[in-house]
Amino acid sequence: MKIKVSALATICLSALLLVGCGKTSNDSSSNNDNTTTTKKASVRTTGDATDDEYQGVIENGHYKTSKSRGVGVQQDSENMLNSKSFDVGMTDISKKFFSTKSYVFQEGQYLSKSTVQDWLGRKSKDNPDGLNPESNGNGSNRNPMYIQQIGEQDYMKDNDGKLSLAGMTIGIGMNRKDYYQKEEYGATYTQSISKEKMVEEGKIAAKKVLERVRKIDGVSNDTPIVIAMFEQAPNDSLVGGTFYAYAVSNSGTDLGDWKNLDLKNVTFPETSTNSVPNSNDEKNFENFKNKIQNFFPNLAGVTAQAQYDGKTLKSMNVSITTQFYSETEIISFTQYVAQAAQSYLPNKIPIDIQILGSDGKTQAFLSRDSGEGKFSSHVFTGF
Amino acid sequence: MKIKVSALATICLSALLLVGCGKTSNDSSSNNDNTTTTKKASVRTTGDATDDEYQGVIENGHYKTSKSRGVGVQQDSENMLNSKSFDVGMTDISKKFFSTKSYVFQEGQYLSKSTVQDWLGRKSKDNPDGLNPESNGNGSNRNPMYIQQIGEQDYMKDNDGKLSLAGMTIGIGMNRKDYYQKEEYGATYTQSISKEKMVEEGKIAAKKVLERVRKIDGVSNDTPIVIAMFEQAPNDSLVGGTFYAYAVSNSGTDLGDWKNLDLKNVTFPETSTNSVPNSNDEKNFENFKNKIQNFFPNLAGVTAQAQYDGKTLKSMNVSITTQFYSETEIISFTQYVAQAAQSYLPNKIPIDIQILGSDGKTQAFLSRDSGEGKFSSHVFTGF
Numbered sequence: 043m044k045i046k047v048s049a050l051a052t053i054c055l056s057a058l059l060l061v062g063c064g065k066t067s068n069d070s071s072s073n074n075d076n077t078t079t080t081k082k083a084s085v086r087t088t089g090d091a092t093d094d095e096y097q098g099v100i101e102n103g104h105y106k107t108s109k110s111r112g113v114g115v116q117q118d119s120e121n122m123l124n125s126k127s128f129d130v131g132m133t134d135i136s137k138k139f140f141s142t143k144s145y146v147f148q149e150g151q152y153l154s155k156s157t158v159q160d161w162l163g164r165k166s167k168d169n170p171d172g173l174n175p176e177s178n179g180n181g182s183n184r185n186p187m188y189i190q191q192i193g194e195q196d197y198m199k200d201n202d203g204k205l206s207l208a209g210m211t212i213g214i215g216m217n218r219k220d221y222y223q224k225e226e227y228g229a230t231y232t233q234s235i236s237k238e239k240m241v242e243e244g245k246i247a248a249k250k251v252l253e254r255v256r257k258i259d260g261v262s263n264d265t266p267i268v269i270a271m272f273e274q275a276p277n278d279s280l281v282g283g284t285f286y287a288y289a290v291s292n293s294g295t296d297l298g299d300w301k302n303l304d305l306k307n308v309t310f311p312e313t314s315t316n317s318v319p320n321s322n323d324e325k326n327f328e329n330f331k332n333k334i335q336n337f338f339p340n341l342a343g344v345t346a347q348a349q350y351d352g353k354t355l356k357s358m359n360v361s362i363t364t365q366f367y368s369e370t371e372i373i374s375f376t377q378y379v380a381q382a383a384q385s386y387l388p389n390k391i392p393i394d395i396q397i398l399g400s401d402g403k404t405q406a407f408l409s410r411d412s413g414e415g416k417f418s419s420h421v422f423t424g425f
Numbered sequence: 426m427k428i429k430v431s432a433l434a435t436i437c438l439s440a441l442l443l444v445g446c447g448k449t450s451n452d453s454s455s456n457n458d459n460t461t462t463t464k465k466a467s468v469r470t471t472g473d474a475t476d477d478e479y480q481g482v483i484e485n486g487h488y489k490t491s492k493s494r495g496v497g498v499q500q501d502s503e504n505m506l507n508s509k510s511f512d513v514g515m516t517d518i519s520k521k522f523f524s525t526k527s528y529v530f531q532e533g534q535y536l537s538k539s540t541v542q543d544w545l546g547r548k549s550k551d552n553p554d555g556l557n558p559e560s561n562g563n564g565s566n567r568n569p570m571y572i573q574q575i576g577e578q579d580y581m582k583d584n585d586g587k588l589s590l591a592g593m594t595i596g597i598g599m600n601r602k603d604y605y606q607k608e609e610y611g612a613t614y615t616q617s618i619s620k621e622k623m624v625e626e627g628k629i630a631a632k633k634v635l636e637r638v639r640k641i642d643g644v645s646n647d648t649p650i651v652i653a654m655f656e657q658a659p660n661d662s663l664v665g666g667t668f669y670a671y672a673v674s675n676s677g678t679d680l681g682d683w684k685n686l687d688l689k690n691v692t693f694p695e696t697s698t699n700s701v702p703n704s705n706d707e708k709n710f711e712n713f714k715n716k717i718q719n720f721f722p723n724l725a726g727v728t729a730q731a732q733y734d735g736k737t738l739k740s741m742n743v744s745i746t747t748q749f750y751s752e753t754e755i756i757s758f759t760q761y762v763a764q765a766a767q768s769y770l771p772n773k774i775p776i777d778i779q780i781l782g783s784d785g786k787t788q789a790f791l792s793r794d795s796g797e798g799k800f801s802s803h804v805f806t807g808f
Contacts, residue, residue, distance in 0.1 A: 088757040089764035098757030105720050105757055111750045126807045129752035149753060195753070281808045307808040337488050347808045359807065367494045369512035370532060370578070374471040374481030374488055381472035394805065396787075404779075404787040409803060420792060422777065424509040424742065425664045425690040425730045 087146055096133070096147030099198065099205065108149035110158040110194065124191075124215065124274050127282025127307065132195055132213040135270045135288050140197040140209045148205070150194025152258045158192050161251070171254075173247045186220030186233050188243040190274050192251070211268040212255060214247055215283070216240045219276050241287070244271045245300070253295050264293040280316070281307035281347050303351075310346040310358075319353045323388060330386035337378055340365050357392045357412075365400040372397070373421050376406040380417040383408065393417075470529055479516070479530030482581065482588065491532035493541040493577065507574070507598065507657050510665025510690065515578055515596040518653045518671050523580040523592045531588070533577025535641045541575050544634070554637075556630045569603030569616050571626040573657050575634070590643060594651040597630055598666070599623045602659050624670070627654045628683070636678045647676040663699070664690035664730050686734075693729040693741075702733045706771060713769035720761055723748050740775045740795075748783040755780070756804055759789040763800045766791065776800075 087097035088105070099106040133147075157171075164187070165172035175185040197209035218240055220233040235243075248269045255261055268290050275283040284305035289297045308318050310327040318324045331344040342364035349356045362379065366372050379395060387393055390412055397406040408419040470480035471488070482489040516530075540554075547570070548555035558568040580592035601623055603616040618626075631652045638644055651673050658666040667688035672680045693710040695701045714727040725747035732739045745762065749755050762778060770776055773795055780789040791802040 088760040095756055095760070097760060098753070100761070103719065104722070105754070105761070107722060107754070108751065123807060126752050130806050133753060133756075147753065147757070149751070193751075333486075336486065339487070339490060349808050359805075368491065368532070368576075369509050370481070370516060370530065371488070371490070373478055373516075374530070377471035377478070377480060378483070378488070394803075396805070403785075404790075407787075407790060407803070420777075420790070422742075422779070423513050424506060425732050 094137070094142055096142050096145065096197075099146060099148045106148060106151070108194070109151050110153050110155045110192075111149070113155055113158045113162075113191075123279065123282035124272075125282070127275070127284065128191060128193060128213055128215055128272050131272065131285045131305075132193055132211055132270055135268060135285060136195055136197060136209075136211045139211075139266060139268055139290065144199070145197040145208060146200060146205060148196040148198050151196055152210070152255065152261060153192065153194045161192055161254075162189060173250060180222055180224045180231070184220070184222065184233060186217065186235055187222075188217055188220075188235065188240065189214060189247055190217050191215035191272075207260060207262075207265055209266045209268070210255070210261065211270060212251055213270045213272055213285070214244060214251065215272040215274050216244045216247075217274050219274075221277065240273065241271075244287075248289065249295070249297060252291055252297055256291075256295055267291045269297065275307070280309045283307070284349070305356075306350045308348055308350060310348060318348075319350045320355060323348075323355050326386050326388060330382055333382045333386060334362060334379060337375060338364060338371070355388055355391055358387065358394070360387075360393065360395040361398060362395065363398045363400065363402075366405065369421075369423060372405050376408065376419050376421050379406075380408055380419050383410075383417055477520070477525055479525050479528065479580075482529060482531045489531060489534070491577070492534050493536050493538045493575075494532070496538055496541045496545075496574075506662065506665035507655075508665070510658070510667065511574060511576060511596055511598055511655055514655065514668045514688075515576055515594055515653055518651060518668060519578055519580060519592075519594045522594075522649060522651055522673065527582070528580040528591060529583060529588060531579040531581050534579055535593070535638065535644060536575065536577045544575055544637075545572060556633060563605055563607045563614070567603070567605065567616060569600065569618055570605075571600055571603075571618065571623065572597060572630055573600050574598035574655075590645075590648055592649045592651070593638070593644065594653060595634055595638060596653045596655055596668070597627060597634065598655040598657050599627045599630075600657050602657075604660065623656065624654075627670075631672065632678070632680060635674055635680055639674075639678055650674045652680065658690070663692045666690070667732070688739075689733045691731055691733065693731060701731075702736045703738060706731075706738050709769050709771060713765055716765045716769060717745060717762060720758060721747060721754070738771055738774055741770065741777070743770075743776065743778040744781060745778065746781045746783065746785075749788065752804075752806060755782075755788050759791065759802050759804050762789075763791055763802050766793075766800055 086100040088100060089097065160169055160171045161173050163169045163172040164174045165176050173189045174187045178185050191213075192215070193213040195211045196207055197211070198205040199208040218235050218237070220235060222231050222233070223229065224231065248271065252267060252269060255267060256263065268288055270285050270288040272285050273283045275281060284307055285303055286305070287300045287302050289300045291297050306319060309316050310318065310324065311331065312318045312324045327346060334344050335342045342362055344360070344362050346358050346360040348358040360383070364375070366375070376397060379397065383393065383395060392412045393410050395408040395417070396404055399405045404422060406419065406421040408417045410417045469483040471483060472480065543552055543554045544556050546552045546555040547557045548559050556572045557570045561568050574596075575598070576596040578594045579590055580594070581588040582591040601618050601620070603618060605614050605616070606612065607614065631654065635650060635652060638650060639646065651671055653668050653671040655668050656666045658664060667690055668686055669688070670683045670685050672683045674680050689702060691701050692699055693701065693707065694714065695707045701707045710729060717727050718725045725745055727743070727745050729741050729743040731741040743766070747758070749758070759780060762780065766776065766778060775795045776793050778791040778800070779787055780791075782788045787805060789802065789804040791800045793800045
């Protein structure tokens with residue numbers, strides 16, 4: 043665990059924690075964050091967790107949440123997995139341009155909730171900024187909703203304890219399926235959108251978004267802005283969508299060339315509607331699954347989510363669910379899973395394994411980073 | 426991660442895994458455990474997870490589960506936390522006598538389900554082995570049920586690839602509350618049992634159990650048997666019970682001296698009915714909680730379970746529940762919790778921290794072993 047931002051920021055954080063500690067020892071029920079509100083604001087970050095993650099911004103003891111916080115959550119019909127994939131994928135692309143060592147992550151502060159809501163709506167007299175096409179009713183030639191979500195991430199530089207905007211990533215989530223009801227609470231109809239049409243509409247939206255973001259107060263003409271295009275997974279998918287392209291505007295409204303990505307999220311085991319790009323991986327997973335599922339007299343369920351870049355498996359999250367009859371069974375099972383994973387699951391990629399009880403609660407957890415030889419494991423015991 | 430049993434056992438396990446792998450590459454849907462059933466059985470263990478845990482026994486590719494598996498689970502009115510505490514505590518006491526390096530753990534194979542059920546029942550004409558007193562009705566002088574659960578753990582030595590019983594721990598769970606209904610599905614009545622009475626009845630039961638276990642086929646007269654006495658937590662407790670005493674019989678039916686334990690499980694924050702032995706720990710926890718709960722505009726819930734030995738905090742499990750609006754919030758929060766835990770929570774004891782979303786699912790996890798300076802953390806992302 044290394045310190046990644048300037049020593050100054052770290053010292054500030056430590057100071058804050060110590061001040062808070064001294065203060066609240068006398069009054070343990072009060073909120074000690076108030077002790078800093080009268081001070082001149084200075085840069086504080088969330089500290090360091092692992093080496094390749096950004097630090098976040100703390101202001102007056104509170105996390106600086108996104109100005110459009112919760113917009114995605116209101117779209118409750120949407121596949122929630124898309125929301126996770128969107129956030130994680132956007133951060134992954136950002137790391138190509140804004141190193142975790144030099145930049146501090148700030149939740150989007152330039153697009154407000156109402157702005158994002160307006161942009162995600164249909165264009166109309168009342169909503170001239172709507173990025174989705176005007177409504178033409180819900181007939182057979184309905185204009186689909188192409189744009190599903192918009193996210194903003196800010197990348198800050200620390201100049202003598204003051205953060206300034208030094209980069210931005212805007213993610214745009216594009217639909218391949220347009221879901222709609224003809225009447226409220228009625229049946230849901232689905233219209234497919236071709237890959238080509240999605241890409242085309244995405245480019246149009248990206249250009250508009252870039253032009254608008256450049257005009258926002260505080261965004262300078264030469265702040266690098268990454269626009270990242272995300273293909274939403276269908277609502278019934280067991281994995282979230284993936285980013286399919288990105289482009290960088292180094293200044294003005296010039297977007298530069300589009301760089302395509304070939305990411306695919308899959309589930310294991312393979313099914314007729316969910317194919318895995320590399321059949322060897324499927325075989326290895328089946329071997330692992332067979333090894334695991336008959337460990338106890340009662341069967342264990344073994345599934346995985348994984349991400350491919352082309353034909354190459356990049357990382358894997360395994361879930362194992364079984365009924366345990368004692369804590370010692372959990373400990374033994376966890377040891378066994380570590381051995382079997384070592385033997386059967388692909389080498390040199392990061393793998394997470396969660397072991398869940400029949401109540402759905404996490405009982406144990408194993409992980410191996412890409413560079414590590416062995417799995418580390420942890421059993422969640424209780425008192 | 427060190428190898429703890431003999432190299433032979435490890436090689437056997439590896440061989441098993443490799444054979445299985447080669448076999449099932451051709452037929453990935455079959456269960457490759459069958460490939461070993463015709464072989465002469467040899468010692469296989471669950472492998473190694475961490476340094477201070479026992480390896481378990483695998484037989485023909487299946488875990489050797491307890492002969493009385495599931496007896497505890499049927500007692501559905503019982504506090505399930507007692508069951509976890511019972512298993513973990515029994516293993517902890519066993520480690521004092523049977524080192525994890527020299528012994529292999531085997532789930533109890535000598536007490537069958539029906540035996541345990543009979544012993545846990547009331548003594549009667551039909552059930553002469555019942556350890557609980559004969560029924561005298563459910564009036565004001567009802568004979569309470571003193572004995573709630575019995576568990577067995579076997580500790581094996583590996584002699585040239587063959588395991589033999591080299592030690593045993595029997596746990597006996599004693600009630601401080603006797604719960605009963607006067608009619609089926611009726612109101613539950615409670616009768617308290619004094620600590621003194623519990624200890625007295627426990628000693629009587631321990632003596633009987635030892636005499637009976639010594640007579641079981643396969644248990645020799647000089648196999649060390651540890652008898653560990655557990656005080657059940659009340660059904661409404663937020664923590665499980667603790668072991669209050671143990672004794673060792675090195676041979677025959679002589680039980681040796683009782684060694685008392687002063688363990689206590691508590692929850693943080695302290696309440697009027699749940700006091701914490703050391704008020705400094707409570708202050709530190711409150712400071713940590715205050716630091717954490719206002720990180721987001723929405724409050725986070727922060728609680729902990731902990732175990733004391735006398736006035737000394739031994740270990741702590743923290744649960745933090747909050748609503749997250751993005752994956753980046755989870756990452757930032759996890760980093761912040763690591764810093765705050767480092768500053769506020771007690772040093773030099775093992776601490777687990779689980780971060781849960783509002784849906785109750787584990788989103789991130791931090792832990793620090795007793796010897797470690799910093800918390801390691803892991804965020805559960807998805808695809």
